[in-house]
């Protein structure tokens with residue numbers, strides 16, 4: 001089959017190229033898929049650069065999520081058959097014509113949902129679901145601040161926050177991303193290039209501040225995040241695009257009784273990823289099927305142009321998901 005391989009781990013996206021590699025073989029509890037679409041994630045960029053190697057036992061091929069058609073089923077697979085349309089969080093192997101997926105992670109694609117829409121859902125909706133609902137415990141009427149509101153994770157978090165009935169605030173780096181986030185339901189949008197979000201939060205809440213923050217920036221927002229949280233506020237750290245090392249005023253965490261949590265998706269054991277998959281299917285998929293929430297696709301690149309897709313993501317140009325059309329290798 002054709003798949004994207006990393007020539008020599010490097011900072012630039014041109015280390016990615018299409019190559020002929022051996023077909024994957026489905027294990028007893030797995031299905032083999034003809035991949036129709038896969039989607040990019042920031043973790044893929046880190047893996048490409050050599051800083052985030054594939055998990056033990058996972059495919060070396062990049063690509064954490066995919067949608068495709070079942071070509072073969074393993075001997076112990078009970079719930080899926082050849083020809084089924086499925087999507088899921090693969091843990092690796094998505095940038096390819098063929099991939100394997102464990103039965104417990106493979107979700108039937110709902111009627112009316114395209115392969116592309118399906119491929120753009122798992123990583124960001126699972127992550128935002130874990131951050132906003134499971135860890136953040138966001139409640140109706142609470143204020144939820146989502147950083148990088150135009151990112152894939154941010155877009156999912158805005159919609160989940162609104163579904164819960166929270167008041168959703170976002171930060172983003174352009175007027176256009178702020179406008180698009182507002183169209184998705186964000187009630188307060190802050191262009192971080194023009195205003196300090198901590199100042200806006202303090203002023204517009206009369207000092208009451210926000211209850212939950214979904215943060216993907218880390219160091220650069222750390223102090224401002226702690227200042228922006230209300231008493232008993234929750235900070236859920238999901239990404240570190242602004243750096244990982246920081247010094248902090250621990251006093252604020254004590255005096256405000258803050259809860260600080262982190263989450264990752266890729267390195268979790270299968271049993272966790274299966275539980276997160278079930279939680280999404282129970283709580284969010286029905287809302288997507290009913291049109292209350294939607295995945296946002298920014299752009300689609302042919303599989304062979306994965307390098308250009310990575311470059312586009314590195315330039316922060318996307319609002320929503322960047323997909324690879326794996327039928328166009």
Ligand SMILES: NC(=O)c1ccc[n+]([C@@H]2O[C@H](COP(=O)([O-])OP(=O)(O)OC[C@H]3O[C@@H](n4cnc5c(N)ncnc54)[C@H](OP(=O)(O)O)[C@@H]3O)[C@@H](O)[C@H]2O)c1
Pocket residue numbers: 040041042043123124127148149150151152153154171172173174177216217237238239240241242263264265266313316317318320321
């Ligand atoms: N923990 C997990 O399980 C998990 C899972 C998935 C993703 N993530 C993390 O979530 C984050 C978002 O991922 P994604 O795939 O949704 O990203 P994405 O769609 O590529 O969007 C990222 C956006 O973040 C903004 N940004 C980038 N660097 C920034 C900085 N230093 N300061 C402020 N804003 C910055 C940019 O938008 P602007 O134009 O607004 O600046 C950029 O377009 C990443 O850190 C990723 O690693 C974590």
